[in-house]
Amino acid sequence: MKRPYNFSAGPAVLPEAVLQQAAAEMLDWHGSGMSVMEMSHRGKQFEQICDEAEADLRELLDVPQDYAVLFLQGGGLGENAIVPMNLIGRREAHAADFVLSGSWSVKSYKEAQRYGDIAVAATAEQPAELDGSQQGPWTYMPDPMSWKVRPQASYVHLCSNETIGGVEFMDWPDPAELGVPQAVLTVDASSHILSRPMDVKRAGLVYAGAQKNIGPAGLTIVIVRKDLLGSALPICPSAFDYALVAENRSRFNTPPTYAIYVAGLVFKWLKQQGGVTGMESRNKAKARLLYDYLDTTDFYRNPVHRPVRSRMNVPFMLHDESLNGEFLQAAERSGLLQLKGHKSVGGMRASIYNAMPFEGVQALVDFMKEFERSHG
CATH class of the missing domain: 3.90.1150.10 (Aspartate Aminotransferase, domain 1)
Structure with missing residues (x-):
C-alpha cells in the first residue's frame, strides 16, 4: 500500500527503508536474540550500535577529532538549559548573547536567563526594509555584521533554521570575524542538520533534536569542542555535564538506546544517498x-x-x-x-x-x- 506523504515539522517522516529495516530487526538484532530495546546499554551489542552511529555521524559532518559527539536526552528545549549550564561558566562574567530570529531562538534566550547575564545581540522582531521590500517580523535573519556581541560573552547563540518561521541561516559566522574571538558560536541546528554540508569548526557547539532529520524523538545530538568541556556550573545535573558524558562515550547513564539505533540506520541511509x-x-x-x-x-x-x-x-x-x-x-x-x-x-x-x-x-x-x- 502506498504511504501518504507526511509533511509534519516533527516528529517527522523517516526513510521508508529505515523503517523496514527496524521492523525486520525488531525481535532479533543480528542474531543476538534480543530487540535493541531489550539490550543493556553497557553490553557489547549496544556498544557496537552506539560507536558505529557516532563514527558515521562524524563522517557525514566531517567532525574533527578535537570535538566530542554526544548522544543525550532532553530535546532542543532541554539544551536551552543544558548549554548555558555547561558553557556560561567558562568566563568570569557568566554572560551569553543571543541572536533572535524566531520562536525557537526566543525560547532559548528566555531559558538561558535563569543561568547568567543574558543579552540580545540582534533581533528580527521588528519589520525591516530589505532589498527594496518591507519584511515583517521574524521573516528575515539579522545581518551578522549588525550583531552586537559583548566582549565578555562566553558564547553567542544562533538558531540556524527556524522551524516555525521558515528562516534559514546558510553560512555560520566565525566569532573572530565579528571581533569577539572569545565568544564561542553555539548553534541550534535541529531542523536542518544533515540536510547540507555544515562547517562544524566555525562553531564551538552544535546541537540538534533528532525528531526532524535524524530519527525518533527522545535523542539529542551535541557536537562540542573538547576544550570547552569541564566548566559546568555546580547546579548542572551529572547526566547533562558534557565532560562526564564525553568521558563515558554517551553511556554515563542509560541513553535513549532505540532512538540511537534508528539514528544510526538513518546515518547509513544518508551515506548511501x-x-x-x-x-x-x-x-x-x-x-x-x-x-x-x-x-x-x-x-x-x-x-x-x-x-x-x-x-x-x-x-x-x-x-x-x-x-x-x-x-x-x-x-x-x-x-x-x-x-x-x-x-x-x-x-x-x-x-x-x-x-x-x-x-x-x-x-x-x-x-x-x-x-x-x-x-x-
Whole structure:
C-alpha cells in the first residue's frame, strides 16, 4: 500500500527503508536474540550500535577529532538549559548573547536567563526594509555584521533554521570575524542538520533534536569542542555535564538506546544517498520546485525574505484564509498529511526534510495547483 506523504515539522517522516529495516530487526538484532530495546546499554551489542552511529555521524559532518559527539536526552528545549549550564561558566562574567530570529531562538534566550547575564545581540522582531521590500517580523535573519556581541560573552547563540518561521541561516559566522574571538558560536541546528554540508569548526557547539532529520524523538545530538568541556556550573545535573558524558562515550547513564539505533540506520541511509552533499542537491531541487510555484501565483504567498528561505520548512498562506479548513481537509483526502501551520503563524507549512522524496513535493504542488484552479 502506498504511504501518504507526511509533511509534519516533527516528529517527522523517516526513510521508508529505515523503517523496514527496524521492523525486520525488531525481535532479533543480528542474531543476538534480543530487540535493541531489550539490550543493556553497557553490553557489547549496544556498544557496537552506539560507536558505529557516532563514527558515521562524524563522517557525514566531517567532525574533527578535537570535538566530542554526544548522544543525550532532553530535546532542543532541554539544551536551552543544558548549554548555558555547561558553557556560561567558562568566563568570569557568566554572560551569553543571543541572536533572535524566531520562536525557537526566543525560547532559548528566555531559558538561558535563569543561568547568567543574558543579552540580545540582534533581533528580527521588528519589520525591516530589505532589498527594496518591507519584511515583517521574524521573516528575515539579522545581518551578522549588525550583531552586537559583548566582549565578555562566553558564547553567542544562533538558531540556524527556524522551524516555525521558515528562516534559514546558510553560512555560520566565525566569532573572530565579528571581533569577539572569545565568544564561542553555539548553534541550534535541529531542523536542518544533515540536510547540507555544515562547517562544524566555525562553531564551538552544535546541537540538534533528532525528531526532524535524524530519527525518533527522545535523542539529542551535541557536537562540542573538547576544550570547552569541564566548566559546568555546580547546579548542572551529572547526566547533562558534557565532560562526564564525553568521558563515558554517551553511556554515563542509560541513553535513549532505540532512538540511537534508528539514528544510526538513518546515518547509513544518508551515506548511501551520497552523504550530505547528495542530500543538499536533492533538497535544493525539492525546495526550488515548491518556491518556484509559490512565486508564480497570487493565490498563495510565502512571507520569508528570499535569501533566507528555509529548504526544510516552507510556510505559506492562502490569499483567502477562509479556505484554510477546506484546503487541509482536501489535502488529507489526497494523502498529504500535517500541512497545518504553527498556531503562532497560521496558514500552512510543508516540512520537506531529507526523508521526504521529490515525488512528495511534486504531489503537493500538483494538489495546490488543482485547489487554486477550483477555488480561484
